[in-house]
Amino acid sequence: MRPFARLGASCLLLFVLSSCDVDLFGFGTKQIAAGYRLIQHEGPDQFALMPPKQDFGSFVTDIGWRQPVILVRSDGSHPWDVIDTSTKRQVSITEQQRRSDPSYRDIPVYTAANAWHKLSHRRRQW
Secondary structure, three states, rough: HHHHHHHHHHHHHHHHHOOOOOOOOOOEEEEEEEEEEEEEEEOOOOEEOOOOOOOOOEEEEEEEEEEOEEEEEOOOOOOOOEEEEOOOOEEEEOOHHHHHHOOOOOOOOHHHHHHHOOOOOOOOOO
C-alpha cells in the first residue's frame, strides 16, 4: 500500500504545483541581455519586457536587439523605447528616427511572438 500512497502524494503535489500562478521552472521567461527578460503574460500572444531585478514591466508588441541596445514598442502607433543595456539609459524615438539612424536601422525587429521563439530560456543574447 505504501508505493500507492507515495504515488498518490506525488500526483497531488504535481497537481498543486501546476495549478499555481507562479512560474516555478522559468518556462514563461526568456533572457535577452543584461538582466532584461521577455515574459509571456496571461496568453500566448501577450508579452512584457522586464527590467533587471524587477517583477513588473511594460507590454511589448515589437522588439529588437543588438548589443548593447534593446528596441521595444508597446503598440505600432507608439514611439520606440531604446534601452542601452550598458548604461541603463532609456530614450524614445519615432519610427522615422529608427529607420534613418545608423545606430538603430540595422537592428532586426520582431513581433513579440516571433522574438519569443528566437530567444532561449537558458542563454542570453550577450
